[in-house]
Amino acid sequence: MIERRLDLDAVQAFVYIAELDSFTRAADALSTTQSAVSLKLKRLEERLGCRLIERSPRHVQLSPKGEAFLFHARELLAAHDRACAAFAEARQRIVIGISDHVAGPELPTLIARMNAQDPRLLIEVRIGSSGDLLQSYDRRELDAAILRLHVGRSDGQVIAQEKFGWYAAPTWKRRAGEPLPLATLAEPCGVRVLAGQLLDDAGVPWTEVFVGGGVAAVSAAVTAGLGVSALAKRMLPLGAKDVGRELGLPELPRLPVLLHSRLKDGKPKEAIAALAAAFRSVVRD
Structure with missing residues:
Protein backbone atom coordinates (compact mmCIF):
# COMPACT_ATOMS: atom_id res chain seq x y z
CA MET A 1 0.00 0.00 0.00
CA ILE A 2 1.32 3.46 -0.98
CA GLU A 3 1.10 5.65 2.11
CA ARG A 4 1.23 9.01 0.31
CA ARG A 5 -0.63 10.26 -2.75
CA LEU A 6 1.23 10.33 -6.03
CA ASP A 7 2.51 13.67 -7.31
CA LEU A 8 0.84 14.23 -10.70
CA ASP A 9 3.78 16.35 -11.90
CA ALA A 10 6.10 13.43 -11.16
CA VAL A 11 3.75 11.03 -12.96
CA GLN A 12 3.72 13.38 -15.98
CA ALA A 13 7.52 13.50 -15.95
CA PHE A 14 7.69 9.70 -15.93
CA VAL A 15 5.30 9.46 -18.90
CA TYR A 16 7.37 11.96 -20.90
CA ILE A 17 10.60 10.10 -20.13
CA ALA A 18 8.99 6.86 -21.31
CA GLU A 19 7.43 8.33 -24.45
CA LEU A 20 10.34 10.52 -25.53
CA ASP A 21 13.03 8.02 -24.48
CA SER A 22 15.09 10.81 -22.96
CA PHE A 23 15.41 12.79 -19.74
CA THR A 24 16.57 15.80 -21.76
CA ARG A 25 13.57 15.81 -24.10
CA ALA A 26 11.23 15.23 -21.16
CA ALA A 27 12.73 18.30 -19.49
CA ASP A 28 12.20 20.31 -22.69
CA ALA A 29 8.56 19.22 -22.85
CA LEU A 30 8.01 20.27 -19.24
CA SER A 31 9.98 23.53 -19.61
CA THR A 32 12.27 22.55 -16.76
CA THR A 33 15.75 21.12 -16.21
CA GLN A 34 17.00 17.58 -16.56
CA SER A 35 17.97 17.51 -12.89
CA ALA A 36 14.43 18.54 -11.90
CA VAL A 37 12.98 15.72 -14.01
CA SER A 38 15.42 13.24 -12.45
CA LEU A 39 14.37 14.41 -8.97
CA LYS A 40 10.68 14.01 -9.79
CA LEU A 41 11.30 10.48 -11.03
CA LYS A 42 13.34 9.62 -7.96
CA ARG A 43 10.56 10.77 -5.65
CA LEU A 44 7.97 8.86 -7.66
CA GLU A 45 10.07 5.68 -7.47
CA GLU A 46 10.46 6.17 -3.72
CA ARG A 47 6.71 6.52 -3.28
CA LEU A 48 6.02 3.43 -5.37
CA GLY A 49 8.84 1.50 -3.78
CA CYS A 50 10.33 0.29 -7.05
CA ARG A 51 12.56 1.36 -9.94
CA LEU A 52 10.62 2.51 -13.01
CA ILE A 53 13.46 3.47 -15.37
CA GLU A 54 16.68 1.60 -16.08
CA ARG A 55 19.25 4.31 -16.81
CA SER A 56 22.26 3.97 -19.08
CA PRO A 57 24.61 6.51 -20.69
CA ARG A 58 23.08 6.04 -24.15
CA HIS A 59 19.39 5.36 -23.72
CA VAL A 60 16.44 5.03 -21.37
CA GLN A 61 14.61 1.77 -20.82
CA LEU A 62 11.54 0.98 -18.73
CA SER A 63 11.93 -1.62 -16.02
CA PRO A 64 9.26 -4.38 -15.86
CA LYS A 65 7.55 -2.38 -13.09
CA GLY A 66 7.83 0.74 -15.24
CA GLU A 67 6.17 -1.03 -18.17
CA ALA A 68 3.31 -2.04 -15.90
CA PHE A 69 2.95 1.41 -14.34
CA LEU A 70 2.96 3.31 -17.66
CA PHE A 71 -0.61 2.30 -18.51
CA HIS A 72 -1.88 3.35 -15.09
CA ALA A 73 0.10 6.59 -15.24
CA ARG A 74 -1.55 7.55 -18.52
CA GLU A 75 -4.97 6.66 -17.15
CA LEU A 76 -4.34 8.74 -14.04
CA LEU A 77 -3.35 11.81 -16.07
CA ALA A 78 -6.31 11.34 -18.43
CA ALA A 79 -8.72 11.13 -15.49
CA HIS A 80 -7.23 14.32 -14.06
CA ASP A 81 -7.67 16.12 -17.39
CA ARG A 82 -11.29 14.94 -17.69
CA ALA A 83 -12.03 16.17 -14.19
CA CYS A 84 -10.55 19.60 -14.96
CA ALA A 85 -12.32 19.80 -18.33
CA ALA A 86 -15.70 19.25 -16.68
CA PHE A 87 -15.36 22.63 -14.97
CA ALA A 88 -13.30 24.42 -17.58
CA GLU A 89 -14.32 27.59 -19.34
CA ALA A 90 -14.28 28.00 -23.11
CA ARG A 91 -11.37 26.31 -24.87
CA GLN A 92 -8.28 28.42 -25.41
CA GLU A 162 18.16 17.09 -39.94
CA LYS A 163 20.25 15.49 -42.71
CA PHE A 164 19.07 15.83 -46.29
CA GLY A 165 20.00 13.76 -49.34
CA TRP A 166 19.39 13.49 -53.09
CA TYR A 167 16.73 10.79 -53.52
CA ALA A 168 15.29 8.98 -56.53
CA ALA A 169 13.23 5.88 -57.27
CA PRO A 170 15.25 2.64 -57.07
CA THR A 171 14.89 1.99 -60.83
CA TRP A 172 15.60 5.57 -61.93
CA LYS A 173 18.64 6.15 -64.14
CA ARG A 174 20.06 9.47 -65.29
CA ARG A 175 20.24 9.85 -69.04
CA ALA A 176 23.73 10.67 -70.26
CA GLY A 177 24.24 14.23 -71.44
CA GLU A 178 20.96 15.55 -70.01
CA PRO A 179 20.57 18.03 -67.13
CA LEU A 180 19.72 16.55 -63.75
CA PRO A 181 15.90 16.38 -63.55
CA LEU A 182 14.66 17.82 -60.23
CA ALA A 183 11.32 17.45 -58.47
CA THR A 184 10.87 20.41 -56.10
CA LEU A 185 8.39 22.29 -54.00
CA ALA A 186 6.86 25.47 -55.36
CA GLU A 187 8.28 28.86 -54.43
CA PRO A 188 9.00 30.17 -51.86
CA CYS A 189 10.83 27.04 -50.66
CA GLY A 190 14.21 27.47 -48.95
CA VAL A 191 15.25 23.89 -49.64
CA ARG A 192 14.51 24.37 -53.34
CA VAL A 193 16.70 27.52 -53.44
CA LEU A 194 19.51 25.82 -51.50
CA ALA A 195 19.50 22.75 -53.75
CA GLY A 196 19.70 24.90 -56.88
CA GLN A 197 22.54 27.02 -55.47
CA LEU A 198 24.58 23.95 -54.49
CA LEU A 199 24.16 22.40 -57.94
CA ASP A 200 25.10 25.68 -59.65
CA ASP A 201 28.19 26.09 -57.44
CA ALA A 202 29.24 22.51 -58.25
CA GLY A 203 28.74 23.07 -62.00
CA VAL A 204 26.00 20.44 -62.23
CA PRO A 205 23.45 21.28 -64.96
CA TRP A 206 19.87 20.76 -63.80
CA THR A 207 16.27 21.42 -64.77
CA GLU A 208 12.97 21.29 -62.95
CA VAL A 209 10.69 18.55 -64.25
CA PHE A 210 8.08 18.65 -61.46
CA VAL A 211 6.88 21.32 -59.03
CA GLY A 212 4.64 20.14 -56.22
CA GLY A 213 2.39 21.97 -53.81
CA GLY A 214 3.60 19.80 -50.93
CA VAL A 215 6.19 17.21 -49.94
CA ALA A 216 3.66 14.42 -50.54
CA ALA A 217 3.32 15.50 -54.18
CA VAL A 218 7.11 15.72 -54.62
CA SER A 219 7.52 12.26 -53.08
CA ALA A 220 4.91 10.93 -55.51
CA ALA A 221 6.90 12.38 -58.43
CA VAL A 222 10.06 10.69 -57.13
CA THR A 223 8.20 7.38 -56.82
CA ALA A 224 6.91 7.81 -60.37
CA GLY A 225 10.52 8.04 -61.58
CA LEU A 226 10.43 11.63 -62.81
CA GLY A 227 13.75 12.57 -61.26
CA VAL A 228 15.67 13.48 -58.12
CA SER A 229 14.61 15.51 -55.10
CA ALA A 230 16.36 17.00 -52.07
CA LEU A 231 14.51 15.47 -49.13
CA ALA A 232 14.96 14.50 -45.50
CA LYS A 233 15.19 10.75 -44.97
CA ARG A 234 11.99 10.52 -42.92
CA MET A 235 10.06 12.14 -45.80
CA LEU A 236 11.12 9.51 -48.31
CA PRO A 237 8.71 7.59 -50.51
CA LEU A 238 8.88 3.83 -50.10
CA GLY A 239 12.01 2.31 -51.63
CA ALA A 240 13.69 5.60 -52.62
CA LYS A 241 17.50 5.62 -52.65
CA ASP A 242 20.14 8.29 -52.10
CA VAL A 243 21.85 8.85 -55.47
CA GLY A 244 24.02 11.78 -54.43
CA ARG A 245 27.35 9.95 -54.23
CA GLU A 246 26.61 7.83 -57.30
CA LEU A 247 25.95 10.95 -59.40
CA GLY A 248 28.69 13.07 -57.83
CA LEU A 249 26.20 15.62 -56.50
CA PRO A 250 27.20 18.18 -53.84
CA GLU A 251 26.54 17.12 -50.27
CA LEU A 252 23.47 18.67 -48.70
CA PRO A 253 23.98 20.14 -45.22
CA ARG A 254 22.07 19.40 -42.06
CA LEU A 255 19.17 21.83 -42.06
Missing part, protein backbone atom coordinates in the same frame (compact mmCIF):
# COMPACT_ATOMS: atom_id res chain seq x y z
CA ARG A 93 -7.28 28.58 -29.07
CA ILE A 94 -3.70 28.08 -30.25
CA VAL A 95 -2.72 28.50 -33.92
CA ILE A 96 0.48 26.79 -35.08
CA GLY A 97 2.16 26.86 -38.46
CA ILE A 98 4.32 23.87 -39.46
CA SER A 99 6.51 23.86 -42.55
CA ASP A 100 5.64 21.18 -45.09
CA HIS A 101 9.33 20.20 -45.09
CA VAL A 102 9.07 19.56 -41.34
CA ALA A 103 5.61 18.01 -40.94
CA GLY A 104 6.29 14.36 -41.72
CA PRO A 105 4.42 11.08 -41.28
CA GLU A 106 4.77 11.43 -37.50
CA LEU A 107 2.57 14.57 -37.41
CA PRO A 108 -0.60 12.84 -36.10
CA THR A 109 1.37 11.38 -33.20
CA LEU A 110 2.98 14.73 -32.45
CA ILE A 111 -0.36 16.54 -32.44
CA ALA A 112 -1.75 13.88 -30.11
CA ARG A 113 1.21 14.44 -27.79
CA MET A 114 0.48 18.17 -27.72
CA ASN A 115 -3.23 17.56 -27.12
CA ALA A 116 -2.36 15.25 -24.24
CA GLN A 117 -0.57 18.16 -22.59
CA ASP A 118 -3.94 19.89 -22.30
CA PRO A 119 -7.03 18.36 -24.00
CA ARG A 120 -8.93 21.60 -23.35
CA LEU A 121 -6.92 23.52 -25.94
CA LEU A 122 -8.43 24.25 -29.34
CA ILE A 123 -5.50 23.47 -31.65
CA GLU A 124 -5.34 24.83 -35.19
CA VAL A 125 -2.45 23.66 -37.39
CA ARG A 126 -1.59 25.28 -40.71
CA ILE A 127 0.80 23.59 -43.15
CA GLY A 128 2.71 25.66 -45.70
CA SER A 129 6.10 26.84 -46.86
CA SER A 130 8.51 28.20 -44.26
CA GLY A 131 8.56 31.60 -45.97
CA ASP A 132 4.79 31.97 -46.07
CA LEU A 133 4.36 30.78 -42.50
CA LEU A 134 7.06 33.14 -41.22
CA GLN A 135 5.21 36.05 -42.82
CA SER A 136 1.98 34.87 -41.17
CA TYR A 137 3.80 34.67 -37.85
CA ASP A 138 5.14 38.22 -38.26
CA ARG A 139 1.57 39.39 -39.01
CA ARG A 140 0.57 37.75 -35.70
CA GLU A 141 -1.73 35.30 -37.47
CA LEU A 142 0.13 32.43 -35.78
CA ASP A 143 0.96 31.93 -32.11
CA ALA A 144 3.90 29.72 -33.02
CA ALA A 145 5.62 28.32 -36.09
CA ILE A 146 7.94 25.36 -36.63
CA LEU A 147 9.95 26.03 -39.76
CA ARG A 148 12.82 24.65 -41.79
CA LEU A 149 15.09 27.61 -42.58
CA HIS A 150 15.73 31.04 -41.07
CA VAL A 151 17.48 33.01 -43.81
CA GLY A 152 18.31 36.44 -42.46
CA ARG A 153 16.59 35.72 -39.13
CA SER A 154 18.05 35.09 -35.70
CA ASP A 155 14.93 35.05 -33.52
CA GLY A 156 14.04 31.38 -33.90
CA GLN A 157 15.07 28.62 -31.50
CA VAL A 158 16.83 25.67 -33.17
CA ILE A 159 15.13 22.52 -31.88
CA ALA A 160 16.76 19.97 -34.20
CA GLN A 161 19.11 19.47 -37.15
CA PRO A 256 17.72 23.30 -38.87
CA VAL A 257 14.20 22.96 -37.58
CA LEU A 258 13.32 26.20 -35.80
CA LEU A 259 10.63 27.19 -33.36
CA HIS A 260 9.21 30.71 -33.39
CA SER A 261 6.80 31.35 -30.53
CA ARG A 262 5.25 34.31 -28.78
CA LEU A 263 3.57 32.16 -26.13
CA LYS A 264 4.92 33.27 -22.77
CA ASP A 265 3.20 31.12 -20.16
CA GLY A 266 0.34 28.81 -19.29
CA LYS A 267 -0.91 25.65 -20.97
CA PRO A 268 -0.40 26.89 -24.57
CA LYS A 269 3.30 27.41 -23.89
CA GLU A 270 3.51 23.97 -22.27
CA ALA A 271 1.78 22.42 -25.30
CA ILE A 272 4.27 24.05 -27.69
CA ALA A 273 7.16 22.87 -25.50
CA ALA A 274 5.75 19.35 -25.65
CA LEU A 275 5.46 19.56 -29.45
CA ALA A 276 9.04 20.83 -29.80
CA ALA A 277 10.34 18.03 -27.57
CA ALA A 278 8.40 15.49 -29.62
CA PHE A 279 9.98 16.84 -32.82
CA ARG A 280 13.40 16.34 -31.27
CA SER A 281 12.53 12.70 -30.70
CA VAL A 282 11.68 12.04 -34.37
CA VAL A 283 14.11 14.36 -36.16
CA ARG A 284 17.42 12.55 -35.88
CA ASP A 285 20.80 14.22 -36.28
